[in-house]
Amino acid sequence: MQLTTHTWGAGDRVALLVHGMMADHRTWRRVGPALADRGYRVVGVDLPGHGGSPRGGGADGARRYRLDDMALALAAACPHGVDAAVGHSLGAVVLERAIGRGMAVERAVYSDPAWRSEPHDLAPARAYKHATRDEIRAANPRWEAAAVDDEVACLALWDPDTVTVLEPPPGLPASAVRPSLVLLADPSERVTPGGQELLRARRFALRTVPGAGHSIHRDDFPGFMSALSGWV
Template sequence: MLLHALDIGEGPRTAVLLHGLMGSSESWWRVVPRLVDRGRRVIALDLPGHGLSPRDPELTIERAASAVVDTVRVLAPGGPVDAIGHSYGATVLAAAAEQLRPDLAVYVDAALVLAGGADRHALTAAYAQDRLLRMSPDGLRATRPFSSERDAEVEARAAARFDPATSASVSCGPDQAWEAVPGSIVIRADPSAWVTDQDARRFEQGGVEVRSVPGAAHTIWYSHFDEFTASLPEMFGGR
């Protein structure tokens, strides 16, 4: 499966961006220009069942990871790649890392674990209800006061394009966990509902650097854009 991508900029290095659940490639709208300005080519993907990418009612994390690898190999064959994944997209990145082989992998507010055993019908219905609630930009801004008008419009459009059955499928198998390779970076909100202190210690014991952004929301760059970019000079530093 090949995925829809925003392919922007030119440069010797490619940054691959993977959004979170019910987001889209547009979720990175503020991040992409900053990376391009730093001399990078950026490939922001719509994960399966999101944005303009194909649906897959039998999706697993491994299938999503294979789609990411296949798409990047078509768009950027052989070139050096760095990658940022947020939440669900971070989990997909962890599963794809062995084949994608990024020089740097960054996991944003994700513990890289997945609870399985979900009831497919019930979870699909729950995602469908959440999707409806998130399709209103005004409703999003009411619950996310840090969101700009464009943030809310982008996320409402992503919700409208989201396929509940595709994403529900990934939670219907067994529990799973992935390891971040040594030298990777985890950036978490502080406090985080997704990366506990125990998770942080686990990452650090495995040679992964954990950096925190105090007071940030789960989608860190929406609430704390400057702090997010400052926390990752490897990607957002000078040209």
């Protein structure tokens, strides 16, 4: 499966951005140019079932999206020699899985990763496909207007069957294969305090962005970029 990508900048270093569930490369509207200004060639990937990338195949009633397949597709779309990769939510899960299977990345940042260990009702996520602009704005009062517009456009292209990649929940990774930073919302609904202690024991560095919700880079862009200090 060939994924759609979007590029900012033309620097000597390479940064990879992997969006979360329901989004696509547009979620990085501010992050991509900011990293390009730091000297990176920044590549934003649309995961399967999102943005301009292909939908999942298979017979009617068959499971059309699998985490390992997404990880393989990401690795195939990944530029050679990635210096830094950032994944948000589902994107963090897919990125970690791809790195664990050999995708070459020097440093990884996982932004409020969807590493739940307990089963979670995904029906509300499916229903969000039909959220209106006003509902998106009400749910995300800290977002700028352009981010709300992006979300509307992303939802129009998103295949809600992608939620099945989180069934069963992926749980916490066993170890940090590469130098890895986990950025957390305040509080994080996806990584519990106990889970945070386990991640530290498994060689992940952790930072929290005070007051930020799940979509840290859209809730508090300056806080998000500051939290990347020393990693990107």
